[in-house]
Amino acid sequence: MSGVVGWGEATLEGHTQAVEGALGDLTHRFVGWDADNIQDIWQTAYRARFYRGGPVLMSALSGLDIALWDIKGKKLGVPVWQLLGGKVRDRVKVYGWIGGDSPSDVYNAAVERKSQGFTAVKMNATDSIGWLDSPSVLTDAVARIEEVKRTGLDVGLDFHGRLHKGMAKQLAKLLEPHMPLFIEEPLLPTQPEEIADLSRLVSTPIALGERLYTRSDFRPYLEKRAIDIAQPDVSHCGGISELHRIASLTETYDVGLAPHCPLGPIALAACMQVAISAPNFVIQEMSWKIHYNVFPESNQEADLYTYLSHPSVFEIKEGYLGLLHGKLTVSSLSRTLYLMPCFAGPGIGIEINEQLVRETSANYTSKHTPWKNPVWRGEDGFVREW
Ligand SMILES: O=C(O)[C@@H](O)[C@H](O)[C@H](O)CO
Ligand SMILES: [Mg+2]
DSSP, rough: OOOOOOOOOOOOOOOOOOOHHHHHHHHHHTSOOTTTTTHHHHHHHHHHHHOSSSHHHHHHHHHHHHHOOOOOOOHHHHHHHHHOOOSSSSSSEEEEEEEOSSSHHHHHHHHHHHTOSSSSEEEEEESSOOSOOOHHHHHHHHEEHHHHHHHHHHHHHOOOOOOOOHHHHHHHHHHHOOOSSEEEEEOOOOOOOHHHHHHHHHHHOOOEEETSSSSSHHHHHOOOOOOOEOOBTTTTTTTHHHHHHHHHHHTTTOEEEEBOSSSHHHHHHHHHHHHHHOOOBBOEEEOOOOEEEEEEGTTTTEEEEEEEEEEEOGGGTTTEESSOOOOEEEEGGTTEEEOSSSTTBBBBOOBOOOHHHHHHHHHHHHOOEEEEEEEEOOSSSBBBBO
């Protein structure tokens, strides 16, 4: 069957050109191959060369893999979640990211998320801090979560690997009584042993995984019992194929799956396929209605969801993305049956306005260089974690 087009997302923030180069290499290798053979293409891209893994190569492979699953689903006329074994849940719990420095800033951002239908949010626990820093940065972090919890929302806290061990263990202890949903990347992913120590120090669930790129990268965290929640990113971990495999692996360690996704709607739609079908899925990150500053020089923002033909598939109701629209209440069973799956579209279940993507992209690349994160330095001038 010819003419079937699949979409994938390989976004690696701050490293656009590196991923473009890696994708160019994959294109060169696989033009003319049979798109049905996803496993063979994945294994060839991963194994048939000396260097493997890491953010750049795996993000490129992720984009390719998501597009191949989209093609397969469209050819067979079924959603990808059907091909992964069918649905195990009717709707998918989500959380939205919030930003802001002061307690009142994060409070207001949380109120806005609540009005969008979210029942859970995530925010950065602190700014980047040094090996030893003033205790006031810790009390400021506590004040922020206290303020957000006043909204009644559940709150995940992202340490973002910005703290070192001496400060991270203090902050984790101070936050514990406030019962965050989880603390994320309490240390950098180079420290599995130290993260395992931290996970024995507090009862708060430890989450991590956006900077792990294969099943093998998760292995030490599982063997050391360092994490409670795995957060692979479908655009960095090897696509739908590897996200599905990571889900099964982590399930055997009683570790839940909360796919990381501050990216665009293609990545989110890919996550949904696994969320709907994976037994140990917990909650899905999504960036719905965040306006990304994708045109930094001109300070112009874009809502990535405007590129969808039917963005309403991502509307949130009572904290969930509805797998199923509409409902029928059967009183004799005293339960609600949901009808008409909204992620029932073939492939990854979304339609992209390709012309709009092409026009915006041409306009962008002719005028701007790709986004790069700024460099932060402490008071003494030494560079800080981002
Ligand atoms: O968990 C999150 O959403 C953040 O850690 C982002 O992935 C990070 O700032 C890179 O964009
Ligand atoms: Mg994070």
